[in-house]
Amino acid sequence: MGINDWPAGERPREKLLTLGASALSDAELLAIFLRVGVKGRSAVDLARDLLASFGGLRPLLEADRQRFCAEHGLGEAKYVQLQATLELSRRHLGSLLERDAALTSPTLVRRFLSAQLRHLPHEAFAALFLDNQHRVIRFEILAEGTLDGASIYPREVVRRALAHNAGALIFAHNHPSGLAEPSQSDRRVTERLSEALGLFDIRVLDHFVVGDGEVISFVERGWL
Template sequence: MSIRDWPDGERPREKLLARGAGVLSDAELLAVFLGSGRRGLSAVDLARNLLADAGGLKPLLDAPRAQAGIGAVAWCRLAAALETGRRYLDAELRRGEALTDPSASARYLKARLAGYPYEVFACLFLDNRHRVIVFEELFRGSIDGASVHPREVVRRCLVHNAAAVIFAHNHPSGIAEPSAADRAITQRLREALELVDVRLLDHFVVGQGTPTSLAQRGWL
């Protein structure tokens, strides 16, 4: 049965307009971007098949287009939507207001780092009122680690005249539990930054679910 034959209250676009995007399932959201299905499959059915084959929404969106099984037009729509979301979060942090909500920082850092299949260490450089100066990816590594060099971190702080920083790195495994190595490098970075009067506010580990804050764990 075509989606056009469904009751109005069950069609993804009509549901979105009437009740908001939050009520849609992953398959329904994906169907909105696909626009149409294939012979014998509605857009929602096609979306369900794509999600099942990929193992969920995140693996589907992280996969190269050739592996995802999505046409070029639909893939461009999805990629543009993801980038729009990242830039929206980026704009939230660039409003000129001081960072007072750790959850906003965590959402932004997850949006920037969660999709990488390898480890990335990044930094939010802040001024003396804890307003964002710039976000930078500083180091990239393999699937299970990235080498972090305190001297380079200090150098970038001086370049940006930062008064404080928030670090973040992703765990491609999806497990956001800080390792002993994570805690050790955080301590080394804090000690190095203290020499140039830069305060380390937090270090987030990004995986599945909510990023883990080392500050909230009492490790800073």
């Protein structure tokens, strides 16, 4: 039986319009994205199959092009559509963050940084450059790859902060292992950067470590 034969209150699209997107399951949301199923399987059935095959929603959304397109019922057109949707989501979070001072929206800052960094397969060190009212000027990834204290250059970070006329920064980096617990190296790098930026009256407001479902704040740990 196709989705059109279901009771109206159980169809994903109608359910979303009536109850809102948050009321839908992962499979129902994915079914709306897929739009159609395959022979003998409705869009919801296909969505459930895909979630089982990938091991959940996040692995599906973060799958590389080859893995994604190899799955029955998907393909390059769906991959392009998904990547565009994910990028729209990241830009939407960024635009929301730009409307207000970063420190008044700590939850939004966490969501934004997680959206930017969590999916990366490698470690990346980034900064939110803020003006003197702590409004976002720009987000930049400053270093990528295997990071340690030697790969983050205070001189370069100061140069970028001065180029943006920033009055403050929020640092962030991800742990691809999924464990967000900061290392001693993370703390030493932050101290070095804070000292270098302090010479130019530029404050480091926080440093977030992004893991799998957790974002740890240095300020909340009492380290800044």
